[in-house]
Amino acid sequence: MTAILLSIAVAVVLGGLVVLSTGANPLSVYQEIVQGALLGRGLGETLSRSVPLIGMGLAAAIAFRAGLINLGGDGQMLVGGLAAALVALYVPVPGAVRAVLALTAAICAGGLYAWIAAVLQLGLAIPFLITSLLLSYIARGVTSYLVRYPLRDPSTGMPETYRVASAARLPNSIFDLPISVGMLTMAAVAIAVIVNDKHGVNGFEWRMTGLNPRFAGYSGTNLPRQTQRVAFLSGALAGLVGALLILGQQYRFTDGALLAPGYTWSGLMAAVLAMASPIATVVTAAFFAALQVGGFAMERALGLPAVLTWVLQALIILCLAARTVFFKRR
DSSP: OHHHHHHHHHHHHHHHHHHHHTTOOHHHHHHHHHHHHHSTHHHHHHHHHHHHHHHHHHHHHHHHHTTOOOOOHHHHHHHHHHHHHHHHHHOOSOHHHHHHHHHHHHHHHHHHHHHHHHHHHHHHOOOHHHHHHHHHHHHHHHHHHHHHTTTOOTTSSSSBOOOOOGGGSOOSOBTTBSOOHHHHHHHHHHHHHHHHHHHOHHHHHHHHHHHOHHHHHHTTOOHHHHHHHHHHHHHHHHHHHHHHHIIIIISSOBTTTTTTTOHHHHHHHHHHHTTTOHHHHHHHHHHHHHHHHHHHHHHHHHOOOTHHHHHHHHHHHHHHHHHHHHHHHO
């Protein structure tokens, strides 16, 4: 913990020097970032942005725990989001039931898409890292074609589907509080992942496999079945993130809209920095969300580019990544 705090302090100092080089006051910049992320409307925006970041972070962390590197979060999120949009638009059932079916379809679509990568690794010895990444490009191309041509809403000038009916959307507030159904859903998922990692048999087997797969195999773990299961769960979580964004924020599938914020790679960085610990991944992802939201507030208040917060995020990542070597030499 001391190493982490010291690394963050060093990153903040280096970030302050970068801000100082632009002629701005680092203290004012940091004050605006904190206030913009945690006060007033900023808190609600931070919580909202935390949902996809935590989801994608946990999707990566689950795979890391079992020795897999899932770089296909973009593709799994896309197929999950499109599946949710199609079910919400075209399945003739009442609105609430349609929303539940849409979430289920997204989970299954994302999970199956990641499962394909696991099968290719087991059957053809193609590394999961490569197959998951390449499948993302296929998902990006196919979903782009579908929303530009057969599924496109002709009443708009954008490559996007029709708008999801209000009855099939996820509420953005509960009891007039800035808490959405997506937040509650992701909180439940995070708790389930943390409990399974700490106390579940599956969590123990995943950690053991990630540390030493040969030993895990000798101890009786069915490694092929576990690889498929972990891949499905990782992809299912990414697909769920896509559905929550479509049904809770965007209300239609627009080409490129799910990928533009970079949720997959921010979540991946959070999982790497947290060393795949679910609790630390949640905290790190929420911190990144606050940093990004605070950056937009800082840009509005001071006229400085919000990209400065990305510089600060990168410095924090570099300092945290180097903390092991630094303290080892010390």
